[in-house]
Structure formats: structure tokens, C-alpha cells
Amino acid sequence: MDLREFLGVLAARWKFAVTTVVLGSVATGLYLFLAAPQYGSDVKLFVSTPTGGQADFAAAFIVTQRVESYADLATDPATMQRVIDRLGLDTTFEDLQGQVSSSVIPGTQTVEISVRASTPESAQRIADAAGQEVIDLVAQLEEPPSGDDPTLVARVASPASISDTPVAPDVPLVLAIGILMSIFLAVLGAVLRHLLDRTLKSREDVEKATGSVVLATLPFDPDVKKEPALSSVGGPLAEALRVLRTNLQFADLDADRQTILVSSAVPDEGKTLVATNLATSLAQSGRSVLMIDADMRNPNVADVLGLENGVGLVTVLVGRATLDEAIQEHPSGVAFLGTGPQPPNPAEVLETRAMKELLATVRSMYDTVILDAPPMLPVADASILVTEVDGALLLARHGATTREQLRLAVARIETVGGRLFGTVLNRVPRRTVGGYGDDYGYGYGYGTTPDIIDPAAESRPARAGRGQRRAER
Structure with missing residues (x-):
């Protein structure tokens, strides 16, 4: 660990360090207060x-x-x-x-x-x-x-002396030792937590774990809880979503139409919000977009968009409604297809011929189809769907997703023969320092292009992958 990384560790874990020093100082003061004079x-x-x-x-x-x-x-x-x-x-x-x-x-x-x-x-x-x-x-x-x-x-x-002045505890000495020990424990604890931490903290961590490119780093925005659809307003998150939208175009240059599956390794990584805001951002660019909530176990897209989920994917698959009847229009320009009634066997439903035919149909109707799928590791649903789309977008949450979880999710995609467009590092702090990365909070598209993929470097693999997919069909 060099000096820059060491300082980055302390800066990233300053709350832990400060808390440790404060608690150590308080403990020292409490000891001095309670210690009987000698x-x-x-x-x-x-x-x-x-x-x-x-x-x-x-x-x-x-x-x-x-x-x-x-x-x-x-x-x-x-x-x-x-x-x-x-x-x-x-x-x-x-x-x-x-x-x-x-x-x-x-x-x-x-x-x-x-x-x-x-x-x-x-x-x-x-x-x-x-x-x-x-x-x-x-x-x-x-x-x-x-x-x-x-x-x-x-x-x-x-002869034996007598004095009314206590000789212990030595207040200045005990205070100095207590504070110095607190600082030492704070630094040691911060470094140990860094060395033992297996969660993802930077683009480099994600790329090493997956072997694939990071399409975007999305900054944490506390306003998401109040207003989930933030891509229509300004700010760092909206700009980062535009970067993601641009990079997805470079990921498959031959494709006039795209079917994209959005998933994560484990729950609570923010995939639904990212998928919904990505769909809104694509619609703003002039593309026709269909957002499908394919997470039948925990549907949330309807709540984010403020639409109904009673009629949707399952309703169409069982023949109780037509596709046109089930699709709803959102003011942002995004078409939405919910899950409909929750089936007892979501994986079996997604494996049916009717589901494959539905995906082929909507692909011909819209420029971009985005599927919000369940997490990769807990259930098989996303592994089934990834073989029916052009590619997958895999989310990892900063400071929460571990390297092993992300690596296993990528391995599952590769095992079933799916294609990974790239990964997204979500909920990145507005300002990270040193060994944890650069400034993710600002500057997307304004003078710096750390998240923009080089199209020349990506175009050849994209064409080859697309051609192979056509040959398989």
C-alpha cells in the first residue's frame, strides 16, 4: 500500500477513524474521572x-x-x-x-x-x-x-514523606497515551477494514472481478427516494445515465434495435431504478422504448412509474389480454408492460414458447426493449431471460456488492451462453478519494470522458458477437 492509497483509505473511512478517536478519548476521560486518586x-x-x-x-x-x-x-x-x-x-x-x-x-x-x-x-x-x-x-x-x-x-x-497531592493517575500522561492509542487504533482499524473489505469500491475493482468494461458509474443521489424518475431532470445522476445510454449504443453498433436485460448479482442493488431511468433517458433521445417488468417475484417498476401492474406480462401470456391492451404509456414517452398477476412458478413461465414469441414481437415494435429482471444469484429467472435478449447490463452497488458475488453473476451469464454488454457501478459517493477512484460526482460529458467507451475498440467485438447471434438464429 503506497502513501496515496493509504491516505485514500483514511479519507474514505474518516467517519470510522473519527468515531474511534472520539470513543477512545471519551473512554480515557471516563477512566480519569472514575479512577481513585493514589x-x-x-x-x-x-x-x-x-x-x-x-x-x-x-x-x-x-x-x-x-x-x-x-x-x-x-x-x-x-x-x-x-x-x-x-x-x-x-x-x-x-x-x-x-x-x-x-x-x-x-x-x-x-x-x-x-x-x-x-x-x-x-x-x-x-x-x-x-x-x-x-x-x-x-x-x-x-x-x-x-x-x-x-x-x-x-x-x-x-523519614516517610506525606503529601496531599495525588501521584496517580498522571492526568497529562494518561490523556496523551489515551489519545495516541485511539489514533493508532483508528488508523489500524481503517487499514484492516480496507484489507478485509471484499466489496466493490471502484471501476478497477469491477473490471478485475468481471473482465468486462464498466459502462458507467452512477453517483448516489438522495433525491431518488423522493423522485425515482430522475433522468428527466438535471444533475450528476441524469448526466451519468446519458453516458450509460451512449455507451450502450457503442456496445452493439450493428444493432438497429436492442433488447437489454438489466439485472444484478443480489437484491437491493438499485436495478429497477436504473432500468427505469435508463428507459426514460433513451426515450428522451428519440427512441421508442418499451419497459418490461420481468421480475415476477418482486415487481416494482409500476410503482416507480406510477402506473398499474394488475394487467401485464402474465395476462398476455395466458391469453386474457392482447399485447396492445396490456401496454401502458408513461408521460415520459416510455411504454410499459407490467408483470400482471404473480404466478406460482415464475421460472417456468419465462421458459415458455409464448414468452419467446412475445419478446420477438416487442422487439419488432420498439427500438429498445428493457427488461427489469430478478437478481442473478438467488433465482434462475434472469439466467433464462438472458439467452433471449441481445445482451445484459449487470449492476453492482458501491460498498455493498462483493467481488465474489459479481464474479458468480458473470459466470452464470457465460454458462448459459448469454452476452454481457457491461457493468454499472451504482450508488457511488459523490466524492471518492485516492485508492477508491476519482471524482464520480461531476463532470460527466463536460471535459472529462472517463466513462465513455472508445467505439473503435468496441466496434469489432460487437460486430462479431452480433454476426454470431444472427448465424445462430
């Missing part, structure tokens, strides 16, 4: 020969060697238990060990014993008792069997 007390013991330091070289060497041992014995369990007994404390030697520390001041013969406790008085009492226990321990261990003077003695060099 008070400190220090006592210093000077270990020397009985003569007060006027020792020969051998005695001085003994002091240097043994003072470390006594510093260690100051926190020994036996010593801690004697302190508890001396003061009558209601605690264990393990807990008391956590409150007491001892060390030798470098370059000296002084042992410093430090104590932390919940009150200044408790800290002072424990420090004083610990110092006395070490003095007694030195006297006991250094007393020779002969009864002569001891080799070493310990004396109080500085």
Missing part, C-alpha cells in the same frame, strides 16, 4: 558498615553487593506479611506488593522504598513500617554467630 510516600534507608562508612575496601565491596539484595527483600512476601501484621491491615501480601516498590539509588548505598495508597496517611504509615522491617531484617541477617558487631547496618536516611 497518594505517595517515600522512605530512604542508608546501608553501611557499623562505623558509618569508614570501611576498608573489602567492607565497601560487601555493601555494594548486598544493598541490591536488601532492596529486593523489601518487597518480599515475608516482609509484606510482617508489614500487614505490624499495622493490622485488611489486605493480602499480593495486593500490598502492588502498592510497594523499592530500588537502589544509582551510585549510592541508599535503598528507596516507595508506597502508593488511597490516602496520604496510609501511604506514610505503610512506608514507615516497610522501612522499619527492612532495618530489622538487615540487623537479623548481618548479626554474626560470634556476637561481634554486624557487618552492615541500615538506618533511616529520610
Whole structure:
């Protein structure tokens, strides 16, 4: 991961990063607020020969060697238990060990014993008792069997201190550590989420997963929920749909008429809205367009267009209405054929000869026929229909569809011998940065042409595919 991609990851996941830092800072502040203050007390013991330091070289060497041992014995369990007994404390030697520390001041013969406790008085009492226990321990261990003077003695060099100022928690230090740890976790979490994320985030992701061209990237438009048919108004989404309309013409240059199936790998990718707005955009360009709702399991096109769905595809197939009677006209110029009554076996209905003949009929009546089909992976309906159309348009939703789902959908189209015109990356954020792509929100057709397919590069495969389809017929 280079620097640009790293910055792109942070920019794309800034909400996660900011949330992590805020929560970490709040947790740090809460810890400081709830943490009980700790008070400190220090006592210093000077270990020397009985003569007060006027020792020969051998005695001085003994002091240097043994003072470390006594510093260690100051926190020994036996010593801690004697302190508890001396003061009558209601605690264990393990807990008391956590409150007491001892060390030798470098370059000296002084042992410093430090104590932390919940009150200044408790800290002072424990420090004083610990110092006395070490003095007694030195006297006991250094007393020779002969009864002569001891080799070493310990004396109080500085009595146990007392202070009303807490020594813990160290507010500036804890705050600094808490904030730095929060920032580290935010960055680490953002990078890990990026590395583990299998959803599609850019055109490059889609093209690698499918091996086919991305015909358009459609920006997210919150107004779609209020007004589903947005292709008739201005804005980035309407312009992106015009790009898609143009690129579909390049996808099959030999075709005077097109039958296009619009589907997705899984539900909730926005295929119905894209299919409906694409039909509206094509109608605005002067083409005669028929929109067929072929999703008998979950029909939604009628709701988007504000038309009726009671009479439609199934009604015509069973002979209860003619095609002319079932087709409705929308003010945008789009002709609409709904699903009609929901059959118990949609896949079997779509496989009938009557369905094939109906598609052949409407193909001769309209310049473009668009079928809103069910998702590819959950059911077989779209796989059945894709063999009866000129090509399929496959949608993927930014940040939702995974590479594996899209790859499986393309494989299903290829398995049944269908043709994939290309893919559409839907609901792309208005502004994406760094490793996630370029600016998708603006500029469609105005000075930049990232979504326009080169017709010279696409024309030869399109002609070959079209010729092959005619030969098969």
C-alpha cells in the first residue's frame, strides 16, 4: 500500500477513524474521572558498615553487593506479611506488593522504598513500617554467630514523606497515551477494514472481478427516494445515465434495435431504478422504448412509474389480454408492460414458447426493449431471460456488492451462453478519494470522458458477437 492509497483509505473511512478517536478519548476521560486518586510516600534507608562508612575496601565491596539484595527483600512476601501484621491491615501480601516498590539509588548505598495508597496517611504509615522491617531484617541477617558487631547496618536516611497531592493517575500522561492509542487504533482499524473489505469500491475493482468494461458509474443521489424518475431532470445522476445510454449504443453498433436485460448479482442493488431511468433517458433521445417488468417475484417498476401492474406480462401470456391492451404509456414517452398477476412458478413461465414469441414481437415494435429482471444469484429467472435478449447490463452497488458475488453473476451469464454488454457501478459517493477512484460526482460529458467507451475498440467485438447471434438464429 503506497502513501496515496493509504491516505485514500483514511479519507474514505474518516467517519470510522473519527468515531474511534472520539470513543477512545471519551473512554480515557471516563477512566480519569472514575479512577481513585493514589497518594505517595517515600522512605530512604542508608546501608553501611557499623562505623558509618569508614570501611576498608573489602567492607565497601560487601555493601555494594548486598544493598541490591536488601532492596529486593523489601518487597518480599515475608516482609509484606510482617508489614500487614505490624499495622493490622485488611489486605493480602499480593495486593500490598502492588502498592510497594523499592530500588537502589544509582551510585549510592541508599535503598528507596516507595508506597502508593488511597490516602496520604496510609501511604506514610505503610512506608514507615516497610522501612522499619527492612532495618530489622538487615540487623537479623548481618548479626554474626560470634556476637561481634554486624557487618552492615541500615538506618533511616529520610523519614516517610506525606503529601496531599495525588501521584496517580498522571492526568497529562494518561490523556496523551489515551489519545495516541485511539489514533493508532483508528488508523489500524481503517487499514484492516480496507484489507478485509471484499466489496466493490471502484471501476478497477469491477473490471478485475468481471473482465468486462464498466459502462458507467452512477453517483448516489438522495433525491431518488423522493423522485425515482430522475433522468428527466438535471444533475450528476441524469448526466451519468446519458453516458450509460451512449455507451450502450457503442456496445452493439450493428444493432438497429436492442433488447437489454438489466439485472444484478443480489437484491437491493438499485436495478429497477436504473432500468427505469435508463428507459426514460433513451426515450428522451428519440427512441421508442418499451419497459418490461420481468421480475415476477418482486415487481416494482409500476410503482416507480406510477402506473398499474394488475394487467401485464402474465395476462398476455395466458391469453386474457392482447399485447396492445396490456401496454401502458408513461408521460415520459416510455411504454410499459407490467408483470400482471404473480404466478406460482415464475421460472417456468419465462421458459415458455409464448414468452419467446412475445419478446420477438416487442422487439419488432420498439427500438429498445428493457427488461427489469430478478437478481442473478438467488433465482434462475434472469439466467433464462438472458439467452433471449441481445445482451445484459449487470449492476453492482458501491460498498455493498462483493467481488465474489459479481464474479458468480458473470459466470452464470457465460454458462448459459448469454452476452454481457457491461457493468454499472451504482450508488457511488459523490466524492471518492485516492485508492477508491476519482471524482464520480461531476463532470460527466463536460471535459472529462472517463466513462465513455472508445467505439473503435468496441466496434469489432460487437460486430462479431452480433454476426454470431444472427448465424445462430
